Amino acid sequence: MPSFDLGRAREPAAQTEMNPCGACPVRSLTVCAALEAEELRRLAEILQNVRFDASHTLFSEGDTADILYNVTSGTVKLYKLLPDGRRQITGFLLPGDFLGLSVNETYAYTAETVTPTTLCRFPRKKIEALLEEFPKMQKRLFSMASNELAAAQDQMLLLGRKTAKEKICSFLLLLSQRASRRGHKENPVHVPMSRADIADYLGLTTETVSRTFTQLKTSRVISLLEGSKVQIMDMDQMLDLAEGA
Amino acid sequence: MPSFDLGRAREPAAQTEMNPCGACPVRSLTVCAALEAEELRRLAEILQNVRFDASHTLFSEGDTADILYNVTSGTVKLYKLLPDGRRQITGFLLPGDFLGLSVNETYAYTAETVTPTTLCRFPRKKIEALLEEFPKMQKRLFSMASNELAAAQDQMLLLGRKTAKEKICSFLLLLSQRASRRGHKENPVHVPMSRADIADYLGLTTETVSRTFTQLKTSRVISLLEGSKVQIMDMDQMLDLAEGA
C-alpha cells in the first residue's frame, strides 16, 4: 500500500514561483476565493504545487492526516474498502475541490488520481494556523463542507433507492453540471473514469454499467464519442430518467 | 404537506426560562459546547424551546430555510423523496444533533419527528449574526459538519456495497455507539424507529428488515426485548457481520 510518495512528483519549486495563487485558474471555486491579495500571499508561502500520473495513491485510509490538497487540474477519486475488497467510491474530485479534511488524526478514505493531476499541497498544521487568523477562510471552508454534505445526501438517495438506469443518468447529469460550473461545455460530457470506477461509485458492477450505457445508446438518449466523451442527445428524457419520473 | 406548525407546539416560554442553556443536558455534545457563560446567555436570548409529538413534520424539502434546530430529547428523521414516492432516510438525529443548515435558501430534505421530541429553535438570521461574533462557534459547527461528512461516507459504503445482514448489523452497532457517546447504556440498544424507517434508511424493504431481524435472532446474535430494545448477545460476531469479515 504505497503512501504519499514525493519521489514520483515532478520537482515543483519552479512552478510554485511561476504560478502563484494570483494566477490560479480555479481560485474562484475553492477556499482561496475568500482571500485578499495579502492573505493569498501568506497562503502561497505554505503551499507546494505537485503533479502525479494517473493511478497514483495520494494517501490511504488510516494514514495520519497531516497533508491537505486542493485539486488544480485532473480528477481524483476517494474510496473506502471492506475487508474482502468490496469498494465504494465516495466521490470524484475535480479542479477546485479540496481534500484531506479529517475528524480524527487519520484519513477516513483513500485518495487516488484518476487522470494525471496537479494539486496544491498544504501542511495541515500550517493551514490550521492560517484558519485561526483568517475567519473568512474558515467560513468558506464551512460552506464548502455544507455543499459536500448536501451532495452526500443526494448520493445516499441514489445508492439506496435508484435503479441502475436512474443511477447512470444521474451520474452523467452530475458530471455535466459540475463541468458547466467550472466554465466548461456541459454537453459532450467528459467521462475520464473507467467503467469499474463508475460501478464502484454507483453501487453497481462494470457489466451492469456497460449494459446500461448501450441501452441508453440504443434508445438514442446518449451517444458515445471519441475520447471518453458522452453526448446527451435528449436532455429532457435524461432528466426524467434520472429521477424515475 | 404540513410545514412548520407552531400550533402543535406546547407553549414554551416558561420552559425557556426554567431550562436555560446552563442546565442543558446535551450542551457538551453540540455547538454550545464551545461557548462561555456570557456567550451562552446571548444564545439563550434568541432561542425557543419547543416540543412536538411523534410523526410531526418540522419542515419539508424545498421550504425556505429560516429556522435551525438543535435536538434536546427524542429522535428526528431526515429524508428525501423521489417523484414516485420512493424514500431515502439520510439520517436519524439524536439529542445534541443540529439540523437545518442549508446551502441555498431552502432545506435539502424533510425533517420529521420519530418520537415525541424537544428542540431548541433558532432564527437563521440571528444564528448567522452570532456566528460572525463567535468564531469558536463557527469552528465548532465546522467540526460537527466534518463529522457528519465522515458518517455520510460510511453510509455510502453501507448503501452501495453491503448485504442486508451487514446493513442491519452496522445499523444496530451505530445506534449502540451513539447511545454510549451520549452516556446511555450501549447494550440493550433502544431502537425507536419502525421497520419501515429502518428499511428506508438502509435501502431495503420492511419485509427484508423483518426477515433479517428474525434470522439474527434465530442464530442467537441478538434478541428482541420489551419496549423496542435489542440485546446484542454476541458482540464479536456482530462486529464481524457488520463488515462482512
Add this chain to the structure above:
DNA sequence: CCCGGACCTTGACGTGGATCAAACCCTTGC
C-alpha cells in the same frame, strides 16, 4: 506489424432481495 494486456462489451445463468399476499399481532376507542 504484430503481440500482450487492460478495458469494455455481450451472453447465459443464478440469486438476493423485491413484490405480492396473507396472517398475526398489538393498541386504542367504543
Add this chain to the structure above:
DNA sequence: GCAAGGGTTTGATCCACGTCAAGGTCCGGG
C-alpha cells in the same frame, strides 16, 4: 369484550442485477 387499524412477521413468487465466461477493442512496445 370487541372491532378497527396500524405495524410486524411469514410465505410464495418474481426479477433486476450480479456472477461467470467469452470475445472484442484499443493501445503501447518490441
